[in-house]
């Protein structure tokens with residue numbers, strides 16, 4: 463398995479990354495991007511840390527060890543262990559998931575299932591390629607990003623009906639030894655600091671979309687691949703003012719494929735348009751389970767911070783405050799219960815892979831996403847306006863102003879420093895760029911709220927509900 467230094471060295475490979483208008487020669491040395499690299503390196507650090515080894519590392523089928531992420535979940539217990547690993551790494555990551563293997567293995571599990579199905583129904587030979595690629599990533603302990611979301615142009619039109627043929631990524635040339643692809647994906651998390659990029663279709667497609675029904679993987683340092691990384695989140699230098707975002711960050715890119723050649727053995731879907739939808743959906747079902755697992759530290763933090771600041775502000779006994787903290791505890795508890803239930807109610811799919819229950823996963827994700835802004839509002843209401851008006855670290859270090867801060871900004875039974883540190887933590891996670899990032903992530907990442915509702919409607923046991931209504935109404939048929 464890789465060390466953190468080997469991971470960093472693996473990113474110095476000539477990849478084409480632009481940030482803030484500049485080409486970045488080495489992402490591990492760039493002052494802003496290095497924060498994201500160091501944050502993500504947590505994945506490798508955990509595997510080497512005796513406190514987390516039992517959780518992060520499992521036996522390799524051929525002997526030796528491998529990251530747990532690459533192990534196929536086969537039982538509810540395996541899914542619960544995966545959930546605990548994701549939750550633990552995100553807690554250590556200050557509410558930001560490392561994501562170096564979580565999302566990539568979600569894609570690999572989905573690729574196994576859909577390749578198996580396509581091979582069976584269509585006589586294709588994708589599963590052997592997927593298996594070989596899985597072994598390639600597992601045995602080199604590689605970090606993987608997943609580029610699924612296309613730029614999409616007109617959301618009301620499918621790939622073949624867009625004004626611009628490249629609003630969805632497509633195959634522009636077929637060669638004996640592989641394919642050439644063109645297009646752009648967006649919002650691609652951890653692409654600038656992963657080794658591999660797994661590309662999946664965004665949506666269900668029709669026969670006319672054949673050229674767009676494509677899935678494959680390439681190393682990030684592939685000719686023709688350009689990453690334009692978003693600067694969002696690049697503001698937090700002081701660990702006093704920004705205790706989380708000064709050390710923890712994930713970046714997204716506009717990921718451009720300018721006639722990228724993909725060798726045949728790395729193509730996992732090419733033209734079988736009927737499987738674009740199932741692949742997109744199967745990936746998302748695994749990924750939403752991953753997502754609700756990495757939301758847990760964030761919602762737990764909101765409850766804990768609200769309770770503590772209520773105490774520091776001397777309002778913990780007030781009825782409306784208890785009411786809001788109770789609501790927050792129920793919000794966090796419901797999310798945890800639903801996440802566990804999605805694992806416990808898993809179905810054993812093809813190839814023995816345990817699939818978290820899609821209905822419950824989507825209910826968990828919908829619960830998290832639709833209540834998150836209310837949760838933030840309650841925490842902010844209890845904390846007070848100092849979240850955005852408090853003096854900063856420089857004033858804390860300044861001999862002329864520090865005594866003033868110490869004298870005036872204490873709370874009930876607490877000194878000014880502890881109270882400011884807690885306020886800064888709440889501010890960082892709810893009002894800073896990290897707070898804004900969490901707010902948008904809650905609504906859009908891992909699929910939109912409406913996509914979650916579609917799955918809930920599709921998977922709900924309506925027959926059972928309707929049968930009960932008929933039975934109690936005395937309707938015979």
Ligand SMILES: Cc1cc2nc3c(=O)[nH]c(=O)nc-3n(C[C@H](O)[C@H](O)[C@H](O)COP(=O)(O)OP(=O)(O)OC[C@H]3O[C@@H](n4cnc5c(N)ncnc54)[C@H](O)[C@@H]3O)c2cc1C
Pocket residue numbers: 565608609610611614617618647648649650651652714902903906907908909910911912913
């Ligand atoms: C922080 C972050 C990280 C992400 N990481 C990744 C990643 O690593 N890999 C990846 O592939 N993707 C990633 N995503 C993308 C994420 O899955 C998308 O944001 C999500 O699918 C929504 O797509 P969109 O942002 O293009 O919004 P849009 O699709 O433009 O949605 C905007 C609104 O339009 C509505 N809408 C869209 N289409 C229709 C339609 N046909 N009919 C009616 N309403 C419609 C939506 O419901 C929504 O309300 C990430 C997103 C974020 C914010």
